[in-house]
Amino acid sequence: MPAQIPEPPMKDLIPGHADLARETTLLNPEPGDPGVRDSSLGGALLWPADEPWPYCAQEDHWTSGSDWRDPTEIVPGAVPMVPVLQLFARDVPGLEFPEGKDLLQLVWCALIHEQDPGPVMPRLYWRNEAEVTAGGLLTEIPGVSEGEYDEDHMPEPSTLSPTTAADYPSRHDLPGQLRETPLPDSHLIGTKVGGWPAWTQPADWPDCDSGHRMEHLLTITGDIQLGDCGGVYFFHCRRCPGLPWDWRFDCH
Ligand SMILES: [Zn+2]
Ligand SMILES: [Zn+2]
Incomplete structure (x- = not known):
């Protein structure tokens, strides 16, 4: 009998979605x-x-x-x-x-x-x-x-107990053709480093002064009360000297 081939995870069935995976470090504060x-x-x-x-x-x-x-x-x-x-x-x-x-x-x-x-x-x-x-x-x-x-x-x-995981964009960061597709819930909400911003509102990526789209550095959300706000997001540009950075927050 042939060995059973495991079902591929659902994300692999959606063209383009798997390519959006980024490693994140969840900080898991206690x-x-x-x-x-x-x-x-x-x-x-x-x-x-x-x-x-x-x-x-x-x-x-x-x-x-x-x-x-x-x-x-x-x-x-x-x-x-x-x-x-x-x-x-x-x-x-x-x-x-x-x-x-x-x-x-x-x-x-x-x-x-x-x-x-x-x-x-x-x-x-x-x-x-x-x-x-x-x-x-x-x-x-x-x-x-x-x-x-x-x-x-x-x-x-x-205290923090960091763990790594694959992170996928929130709906707000999905490319147009995927936005209407039902996707597995693989976007990680939590205080994390790298990966995708845990936006609760439409994405609002900052650019540096030289016009580069900044990278997501870290998100703080969920693990602390932020009033009406969903999260605070930090970004930086590693292409520019001096590591310029910026931040955003979103409120409900
Ligand atoms: Zn003040
Ligand atoms: Zn730059």
């Missing part, structure tokens, strides 16, 4: 107590002592006075950004780091900006772990007083 040397969502960042912690200087922000732990003294002023993501190269082999870098960090402002829904003013940092460690770490990282920030934009400290 609430926990990540250390400064762990990859984390919302955890403490390995921050160089000689680099000031970033602040958001939006005009209408109020912040704590001389001591951020004292809730009675609130004054107008810039507020500290909050840690969002820290990725060490050893934990995310699928992420290509720039030459000499092995640590990626992301912060944003967790306060409400009246004009802009969603987290704002994100900043990305590519670093070298050994260099940061050799120069000493910033020990006093300012916090945001409770009640000041929008809880939806404050990720709960979580």
